[in-house]
Amino acid sequence: MNFSILILVSYISKMSRKPCCVGEGLKKGAWTTEEDKKLISYIHEHGEGGWRDIPQKAGLKRCGKSCRLRWTNYLKPEIKRGEFSSEEEQIIIMLHASRGNKWSVIARHLPRRTDNEIKNYWNTHLKKRLIEQGTDPVTHKPLASNTNPTVPENLHSLDASSSDKQYSRSSSMPTMSCPPSSGFNTVFENTSKDGTPVHEDDSLSRKKRFKKSSSTSRLLNKVAAKATSMKEALSASMEGSLNANTSFSNSFSEQIRNEEDSSNASLINTLAEFDPFLQTTLYPEHEVNTTSDLGIDQDYFSHFLENFGRDDDHNEEHYMNHNYGHDLLMSDVSQEVSSTSVDDQDNTIEGWSNYLLDHADFIHDMDYDSL
DNA sequence: AACAGTCTCAACCGCCTCGAG
DNA sequence: TCTCGAGGCGGTTGAGACTGT
Structure with missing residues (x-):
């Protein structure tokens, strides 16, 4: 029995690296405002670096890595958040085509954007739009089975069996005529399901998230028209x-x-x-x-x-x-x-x-x- | 109003890279 | 040259918000 445990421990120690953030009482999950204040205050006073020691010195029950991520992805003052411009979208797509999932490389070309944000934006928005366009988001080439991207065949394979129901949802959205080069976003831009204009509110609501792309759509509409x-x-x-x-x-x-x-x-x-x-x-x-x-x-x-x-x-x-x-x-x-x-x-x-x-x-x- | 389904994104996980000793 | 640890990176998860019924 003991021998088995020894083997198991030995095996695990060889196969897996010790987690960097192991410790009693270390907090995980969402950061509180109070924690943010502590971290910001400490970094303002002492600067970045030495992440391992920061939690203790700043009075945080977090691991250093968590502090670094919180700072670099969220708290850093120069970080730009919110709506991606059409130019940024193009840059992401083109760089993704040439570099693949090199989010940090892509982020270098988008000042003030974090790799994490770009990665999320790609996974939740751009990838889906490329698929809708009939473009393979991995190869950036037309999807083989897709002969008419206007009504992408691949959408049929992404229906109920897929966890991604956005397509079926958007298909139920009210349609209206739009210029050919305007996108699917145009379909739902600025319009609620009853056709009334959607006004932006301050919350990060789903409505607002959809509206994130509205500047793109507005520009597309403007140009296409x-x-x-x-x-x-x-x-x-x-x-x-x-x-x-x-x-x-x-x-x-x-x-x-x-x-x-x-x-x-x-x-x-x-x-x-x-x-x-x-x-x-x-x-x-x-x-x-x-x-x-x-x-x-x-x-x-x-x-x-x-x-x-x-x-x-x-x-x-x-x-x-x-x-x-x-x-x-x-x-x-x-x-x-x-x-x-x-x-x-x-x-x-x-x-x-x-x-x-x-x-x-x-x-x-x-x-x-x-x- | 309640519930289930869906979406978003902050945060985490674990591996990789690189520089110091 | 080797080891170790800090920081970097990409993939994944899950809480919370939102929509539809």
Whole structure:
């Protein structure tokens, strides 16, 4: 008997690591306001680091790891919380396509967002929307069985047998006509089930969570509603010298330098080259299969993936052998195209993502009505 | 009003990485 | 070179909030 226990203990000690947070009377679960105050107060006074000693010094019955997580994921003052912008969503999706579930890497490109928040947002929002779009959230390629993403076949396999009932729920939502590139969020945006406007309240209610994406939807609606007239304006203003399929190789920064001289139309074209979200609205012929709120065009996105590769560890050669095709990814950050390191790749993406974020306001404020 | 089902996200778990000694 | 521990990371869980019936 004792011998068996010895073997068992030996086996366990070899197979599993001792939990870092074992101790009598250590508290678990949700943090109280009082605990938060203690932790904030201590870190303000002594700074971060030395997490192991913090609980004792701060008078907390928590393990150091728990304190660190609470601080880095929630209490840190610079953390941005709440609604993700459409630009942030795009960055997450594109980075996830190239990096996979490297949440910390993705978080580096989204200032003030934590990896945990991004991970949660992906799992609860973006992943589902990609599936709804007919895109495999793992491979970021079209789902094989899906021939008509507008009514994704895969949804049928995600019905009652799935724990995720959001689809069946949303299918019961009132539908209304919307521009092709506006997403499923548009369906329920700003509207309660009886059709009356939903007003935001202060609580983190489910209503509010749905409304989190409403800015995306509003922008999508705004852009999509103008897509047709924009295209017409393009054709007219460029007198055929510039059409909707024109490829712009100018860098984004160059475009901005010439911003004052550029028409909104050419700028939007350039934006579209960067931005699948805009591209689908500019090139409606590309969006026949697009229903996602994200508005990401499959062909465009596949192109992105081809140029970017998915796996850092196995795409060094792939990365090196491609010129990335996209000047947009390179020019803005003055990176060597031949660079092969993950760090350089990070920098490249960072330049692009920073640009997207930096000019989000500009994109949002663009005067579509003038077109 | 009550209940069951569903969704969200803060927090936890356990493994990994890396630097110090 | 090896060991150890702090911190980092991605996956998972479960409490609480919300919706539908």
